Amino acid sequence: MDLAYAWYEAMRAMLAPARVAADMTRHGLENPANPLAYSQYFRPVAAACEMFERATRRYGKPAFDLKSAVIDGNVVPVSERVVWSRSFCQVITFDRGFVRGPAEPDPKLLIVAPMSGHYATLLRGTVEAMLPNHQVFITDWTDARMVPLLDGVFDLDAYIDYLRDIFRDLGPDLHVMAVCQPAVPVIAAIALMEAENSPNIPVSMTLMGGPVDTRRSPTAVNCLAQERGMRWFEQNCITVVPPIYPGVFRRVYPGFLQLSGFMAMNLDRHVTAHSDMFHHLVTGDGESAEKHRDFYDEYLAVMDLTAEFYLQTVQTVFVDHALPKGEMMHGDTPVDLSAIRRCAILAVEGENDDISGVGQTKAALDLTPNLPAERKAYHLQERVGHYGVFNGSRFRSVIAPRIARFIRAMEGRQSSGRHLREVG
Known part of the structure; x- marks a missing residue:
């Protein structure tokens, strides 16, 4: 498990060009000056690009933003x-x-x-x-x-x-x-x-x-x-912070592993929510799509312990x-x-x-x-x-x-x- 964090970061780095390309494509297809933005055939493409970009993004710490x-x-x-x-x-x-x-x-x-x-x-x-x-x-x-x-x-x-x-x-x-x-x-x-x-x-x-x-x-x-025991948790949940962060070499239970556990507990609900999000984007239901973004921007932002x-x-x-x-x-x-x-x-x-x-x-x-x-x-x-x-x-x-x-x-x-x- 010691190299799990490094492999995770390497995967994110490899996906970065595709994520940037998807985001640029989405913005291009949603630009009001682009005639394709009004085509029913390209809305699913723009929606798919946004879903891919969000699925591969690292979500940073949100703000309280209580004004x-x-x-x-x-x-x-x-x-x-x-x-x-x-x-x-x-x-x-x-x-x-x-x-x-x-x-x-x-x-x-x-x-x-x-x-x-x-x-x-x-x-x-x-x-x-x-x-x-x-x-x-x-x-x-x-x-x-x-x-x-x-x-x-x-x-x-x-x-x-x-x-x-x-x-x-x-x-x-x-x-x-x-x-x-x-x-x-x-x-x-x-x-x-x-x-x-x-x-x-x-x-x-x-x-x-x-x-x-x-x-x-x-x-x-x-x-x-109770079922797994402490040895299982230490072997399967603990890894080491890679050199790109200030806490390099610190042993942690990383956020990306925690998130996979959170999602697995209610997988059907999350699959349905993202399917609904795709539908909202295709049909232009901006209010529902924004509620989905707000919830998952918070839910997908995780920290290491x-x-x-x-x-x-x-x-x-x-x-x-x-x-x-x-x-x-x-x-x-x-x-x-x-x-x-x-x-x-x-x-x-x-x-x-x-x-x-x-x-x-x-x-x-x-x-x-x-x-x-x-x-x-x-x-x-x-x-x-x-x-x-x-x-x-x-x-x-x-x-x-x-x-x-x-x-x-x-x-x-x-x-x-x-x-x-x-x-x-």
């Missing part, structure tokens, strides 16, 4: 700003041209994006839904192929250390939302901080479709890890089930979820989630016996799959308001607690 938000009925400008940065991650905040009065400041919300192949921009809709009522921050993880080998390793322990540093620097009045994969490192980081009695423990954590205990309602993804992070996560979360068994370690320190006594937990699951089955995220509520019941909450969203847990119409209309109410409630209890301590 405005609607707050209290007013459209206000939004701008991005980096507030925290390390080799493998930066934290972005979205500044809004709007500030509530000092009596009712908006809660600070850190969205921990998954490091599972796609960029943080996959959560653009999540950020947009939370912006009107929160000061939103998001983790923007770095593509491993872009990090020089001299910057060191990045494994699950390092991920947890990053989170603890971020919580400390943004806290203590911080709320955290973990989308899918980060559920385990987020709850582990907070458990370690609680055990140390840190003053920077987040007020609450919202865990969304996360694999806290994959023994519950196991999905095909969970079963694969460090081999040590990927393998340690598979071993800890999906093979050993170390967290729910009480056996997870951070370095030499046990991760004890019973240490969580202050940070509130909201678990959110989707009824039709085929990645993290129902009950896997809810397990966090059962594994924290010393957290008071009034600081625990659960929401099962009907008729949504994994993606619908954090994006889409039901997320905007039901789940996001539910999270906002939970955050406000925990803010109130936090403020009451501070007031009572001050009076005492």
